[in-house]
Amino acid sequence: MYWLTWRQHRAQVLATTGLLVVLGALLLASALDATRYLAEHVVAGCPGPAEQCRAVNAALTQRYGLVYQAVLGILPLLGPALVGAFWGAPLIGREFERGTNKLAWTQSVSVRRWLGVKVGLLAVLVVAAGLALSAMVGAWLSVFDDVVGPAFSNAGLFNLVGVAAAAWWLFAFTLGVAVSTIVRRTLAAMAVTFAVIALVFPVMVFARDAYAEPLRASYTEYQAILDQGAILTGNVWTDTSGREIADPPSALCPPAPGEADTEAGQRKRDSCLAGQGYLATVEYHPASRFWRFQWTQAAILAVSTALLGAVAFSWTLRRRQ
Amino acid sequence: MTARTNASGLGPAALEAVNLSKRYGSNQALLDCTLTIPAGRVAALVGPNGSGKTTFLHLVVGLLEPTSGEIAVFGDTVGRDAQALTSVAFLAQDKPLYRNFRVREMLRFGRDLNPRWNGELARQRLDELEIPLDRKVGRLSGGQQTQVALTLALAKQPSLLVLDEPLADLDPLARHDVTRHLMAAVAETGLTVLLSSHVVPDLADTCDWLVVLNRGRLQVSGDIDELLASHHLLVGPADGADAVAAEQQVVTRHTVGRQASLLVRGSAPAAGPDWTTRPVELEELVLTYLRDPAATALQPAMCQN
Incomplete structure (x- = not known):
């Protein structure tokens, strides 16, 4: 069974390995380039938020943006879609399409074992590939830490580092297998898998805010919180007794003429309102929640994966031809 | 299902179906078929198109689950006893093979998935048929592909060989070759064969048991000589x-x-x-x-x- 699994799926394994190697080389080149730039442009305390770092920061951001826009921006979504379509969907779809299920399932190996070994073995490889990707992206990101901040607040990068990529890839692979057991056509299964991932991914990104109760801070710390790489989830007003309200009474602290829409006018009004006991607060998830959020998302995806796996197995074992 | 002995009392029957039925939605493909095929027979399953032949064969090899009833091969219930998979080999109607495998890799496939695999027999057969082991399966002729598929089935060393329309789509020469090799294997090993066909004259010389299916119902099951007599x-x-x-x-x-x-x-x-x-x-x-x-x-x- 091990040989058969390898023989039937080696194209996917080799292609994925090849793509990861190419991506790794790209990231390595980018990281080396950035490191060399830093070594040649030593400015005390840079990179960092200080004023004298502007040139260094810009150079690093430019190098970061190059790679991010070329591959990493689309990879969080494209990766799972490709894994689901090319690793998952053909596993059953191609057998039904060519009638070879009638050959494979009438050997001395039970369908349960046939599917178990194939799915199990490929799942291990998919997880390993996902972890390898995350390790590479994580290492590359660490070079740019001081200019772009942690990956936490970037929904795309968040799904490329830690355990997120592995969880997504495993979910997508199992989804592809489950869909192909039902539709029994490779191409149709690929399309459905693509569509489901394109639908689920944004839902998961939006669901992220709900993984924990957000923290609150005064609106005056807004910029500082943002700089620390937190996820901002909203802002609320509280009145004199600390209750949440939609807006402070408009009669209070009217803006000076001509200042209503300016930042200075806004700040003036905020401090006036604060003097009256009305506080603007921001709700946010601090970057320190990175791993908590990583594992929460991974757990949700893992449970979905298990359900899809159960669907794939029970559907295949039903022997309804 | 308990293993019933066949007429001669020598161990369980090669195939025993009891009240076997299969329904797809509202389509009753097979209804209440009860039959026994003794070991060592070459049984012909005949019937018009759509009479349930393929459904019956898929039930025998465990690709389908009966809606009701039971089916056993040498006393092992199909779909429950793992042994039933080992003792049966199946050649499906479209002779499925992995087209991008080389012939050698198809043999490796057979070896890896079957404990009773006889690689020597397989290589010898393909050698006699002059089918090169390095050729991709997809590049073989239709007759050669049937021969490779049949080789896989025989090298599994089954006790029951099930063939769905093995001679369809073959030219007369290939048809003769396949039949000859099949009969040689039967003579050598004494295996039981169940083959479906809609070409009755082909069967008279090779088969000694007849099963007739018509519109999903079993009409005839018996020894051909006795039926004729x-x-x-x-x-x-x-x-x-x-x-x-x-x-x-x-x-x-x-x-x-x-x-x-x-x-x-x-x-x-x-x-x-x-x-x-x-x-x-x-x-x-x-x-x-x-x-x-x-x-x-x-x-x-x-x-x-």
Whole structure:
């Protein structure tokens, strides 16, 4: 069974390995380039938020943006879609399409074992590939830490580092297998898998805010919180007794003429309102929640994966031809 | 299912189906089939297109699950006992193989997935057939692909070999070759064969057991020689047919003009002087039964009453 699994799926394994190697080389080149730039442009305390770092920061951001826009921006979504379509969907779809299920399932190996070994073995490889990707992206990101901040607040990068990529890839692979057991056509299964991932991914990104109760801070710390790489989830007003309200009474602290829409006018009004006991607060998830959020998302995806796996197995074992 | 012994009392029957039914939605593909095929037979499964042949064979090899009833191969219930998979080999109608595998890799596939695999036998067969092991399966001719598929099935060393229309899509020469190799394997190993076909003349020389399926119902199951010996065609005047029919076990009855012909069962039927009695041929027997779906001839007698 091990040989058969390898023989039937080696194209996917080799292609994925090849793509990861190419991506790794790209990231390595980018990281080396950035490191060399830093070594040649030593400015005390840079990179960092200080004023004298502007040139260094810009150079690093430019190098970061190059790679991010070329591959990493689309990879969080494209990766799972490709894994689901090319690793998952053909596993059953191609057998039904060519009638070879009638050959494979009438050997001395039970369908349960046939599917178990194939799915199990490929799942291990998919997880390993996902972890390898995350390790590479994580290492590359660490070079740019001081200019772009942690990956936490970037929904795309968040799904490329830690355990997120592995969880997504495993979910997508199992989804592809489950869909192909039902539709029994490779191409149709690929399309459905693509569509489901394109639908689920944004839902998961939006669901992220709900993984924990957000923290609150005064609106005056807004910029500082943002700089620390937190996820901002909203802002609320509280009145004199600390209750949440939609807006402070408009009669209070009217803006000076001509200042209503300016930042200075806004700040003036905020401090006036604060003097009256009305506080603007921001709700946010601090970057320190990175791993908590990583594992929460991974757990949700893992449970979905298990359900899809159960669907794939029970559907295949039903022997309804 | 308990293993019942066959007529000769030598271990379990090669195949035993009890009240086997299969329904797809509202389509009743197979209804209440009960039959036994003794070990060592070469059984022909015949019936018109859509009569449930492929459904029956897929139930035998475990690709399908019966809606009701049970089926056992050498006493092992299909779908429950893992042993049933090991003792049966199947050649599906479209002879599926992995087209992008080399022939050598197809053999590796067989070796890895079957504990009783006989690689020596496989290589020897392909060598005799001059099928190169390095060739991709997709580049072989249709006849060669059938031979590779048959080689895989035989090298599995099954006790029961199930073939779905093995000769369809083959030219006469390849047809002859496949039949010859199949019969040689039967003679060497004594394995039981169950093959489906809609070409009856091909079967007379190779098969010794006949199963007729018609519209999902089992019509005939029995030893071909016994079936032929126990059926006779009586031809005589139509106006005397009722009297003759009353004394005989009539399977079917046809009247053309003033002449009636009766297919009757039983040894040496006696009719009046106006009547001629003659034996039937296999094809005639099959066609007569197929024209009259209500008629049945099932053997052994315990099968259905």
